Amino acid sequence: MRIAVLGGDGFVGWPTALHLSDLGHEIHILDNLSRRWIDTELGVQSLTPMDSIQERCRIWHQLTGRKIHFHLLNLATEYERLKSWLAETRPHAVIHFAEQRAAPYSMKTDRHKVYTVNNNTNATHNLLAALVETGIDAHLVHLGTMGVYGYSSVGAPIPEGYLDVQIDTPSGPREQQILYPTRPGSVYHMTKSLDQILFQFYAQNDGLRITDLHQGIVWGTHTDQTRRHEQLINRFDYDGDYGTVLNRFLIQAAIGYPLTVHGTGGQTRAFIHVQDSVRCIELALKDAPAAGDRVHIFNQMTETHRVRDLAELVAKLTGAEVAYLPNPRKEAEENDLIVRNDQFLALGLKPITLAEGLLSEVVEVARKYAHRIDRSRVPAVSAWTKDLAKRVEHDPEGKRLRSVS
Numbered sequence: 284m285r286i287a288v289l290g291g292d293g294f295v296g297w298p299t300a301l302h303l304s305d306l307g308h309e310i311h312i313l314d315n316l317s318r319r320w321i322d323t324e325l326g327v328q329s330l331t332p333m334d335s336i337q338e339r340c341r342i343w344h345q346l347t348g349r350k351i352h353f354h355l356l357n358l359a360t361e362y363e364r365l366k367s368w369l370a371e372t373r374p375h376a377v378i379h380f381a382e383q384r385a386a387p388y389s390m391k392t393d394r395h396k397v398y399t400v401n402n403n404t405n406a407t408h409n410l411l412a413a414l415v416e417t418g419i420d421a422h423l424v425h426l427g428t429m430g431v432y433g434y435s436s437v438g439a440p441i442p443e444g445y446l447d448v449q450i451d452t453p454s455g456p457r458e459q460q461i462l463y464p465t466r467p468g469s470v471y472h473m474t475k476s477l478d479q480i481l482f483q484f485y486a487q488n489d490g491l492r493i494t495d496l497h498q499g500i501v502w503g504t505h506t507d508q509t510r511r512h513e514q515l516i517n518r519f520d521y522d523g524d525y526g527t528v529l530n531r532f533l534i535q536a537a538i539g540y541p542l543t544v545h546g547t548g549g550q551t552r553a554f555i556h557v558q559d560s561v562r563c564i565e566l567a568l569k570d571a572p573a574a575g576d577r578v579h580i581f582n583q584m585t586e587t588h589r590v591r592d593l594a595e596l597v598a599k600l601t602g603a604e605v606a607y608l609p610n611p612r613k614e615a616e617e618n619d620l621i622v623r624n625d626q627f628l629a630l631g632l633k634p635i636t637l638a639e640g641l642l643s644e645v646v647e648v649a650r651k652y653a654h655r656i657d658r659s660r661v662p663a664v665s666a667w668t669k670d671l672a673k674r675v676e677h678d679p680e681g682k683r684l685r686s687v688s
């Protein structure tokens with residue numbers, strides 16, 4: 284298949300492009316490299332040294348003889364270029380990763396809120412409008428998030444996208460399935476909730492074939508392909524905005540930094556290893572909806588864990604200390620989470636779990652590149668409200684106090 288990977292320079296997009304290229308597909312990456320610019324804005328860098336996207340593609344070609352094409356394009360602002368590219372290239376599938384994906388970044392300031400909404404909503408809508416206009420019957424696979432469901436403890440398992448409801452009508456109760464009501468916990472999650480409505484409309488109005496993957500928090504760094512060459516290495520975020528919880532614990536452990544748990548650590552979240560993430564995308568591509576079908580929604584996660592349990596597990600594995608800090612996010616202190624993921628299991632996914640030795644692999648990668656870490660960028664200091672900002676802990680290591688005494 285000819286596949287467009289939008290956002291293919293990113294943490295999940297790059298290993299997906301490699302995985303699908305390895306399977307023999309013709310891969311085109313479209314990316315505006317905004318994530319690299321955000322690193323510059325924040326004054327951080329990927330823990331792992333990332334080459335330019337052109338260099339990464341050159342190494343892959345040298346190693347395998349397979350070509351990955353790169354196109355520099357902003358999906359949110361270059362509608363006409365996107366449309367022309369689609370019309371010329373006519374991909375059979377489009378995988379859409381190209382959004383600003385950090386909740387803390389989306390909550391930093393009003394400017395970051397505006398950027399995230401403009402970027403994500405326009406990127407998705409431009410793509411949908413261009414697919415309709417060019418008449419390309421490509422299967423669109425979008426990376427959404429488990430966060431659209433919200434994290435209230437309703438007690439019932441979270442279904443895959445649709446909720447069975449019973450509506451009282453004058454002629455008696457009627458059964459119906461509706462999109463699971465969204466309850467976004469940040470501006471970023473709100474944009475993913477908006478995406479869902481855009482997909483629902485274009486599937487129903489224009490017969491676009493769309494799969495929306497509600498992904499859990501991705502952990503790990505290597506996949507079978509990124510391990511093959513030092514210069515194919517994946518990006519690995521450790522900073523307080525883009526680093527995700529389990530990867531941050533593993534990095535913190537590797538550099539002797541306390542594992543920073545926010546609040547009681549009673550938040551339960553869904554997780555997936557990056558290797559399973561790329562495998563799920565391969566499986567979703569094979570299970571495309573037909574024109575006229577409603578949007579296919581899969582929960583792309585393999586296990587759930589309470590944050591403090593994860594911290595204790597990593598502490599036990601590595602001897603790290605755990606630091607309980609005020610929570611900069613506005614969220615429930617404690618929640619339960621039961622999630623259905625039957626569809627991927629039925630398609631043949633064999634989940635990689637935390638127990639499989641890969642935790643130590645991540646710690647080893649982090650130790651290897653520990654010299655690239657700026658410890659002052661480790662704390663998560665983006666606060667959800669002005670009141671919460673007053674309580675944020677900027678110095679979990681207590682360095683400032685030590686230097687005064």
Ligand SMILES: NC(=O)c1ccc[n+]([C@@H]2O[C@H](COP(=O)([O-])OP(=O)(O)OC[C@H]3O[C@@H](n4cnc5c(N)ncnc54)[C@H](O)[C@@H]3O)[C@@H](O)[C@H]2O)c1
Pocket residue numbers: 289290291292293294295296313314315316317318319356357358359360379380381382383384402406426427428429498499500501502527
């Ligand atoms: N990483 C996770 O834990 C996780 C969890 C759930 C869902 N997701 C979703 O998966 C997708 C990929 O996540 P990731 O971790 O690889 O993020 P990432 O930030 O590493 O990659 C996103 C890529 O998209 C590009 N991009 C952003 N806006 C663009 C635009 N307007 N035009 C062109 N390119 C643009 C960026 O430059 C970047 O290379 C995101 O949509 C994210 O919401 C990620």
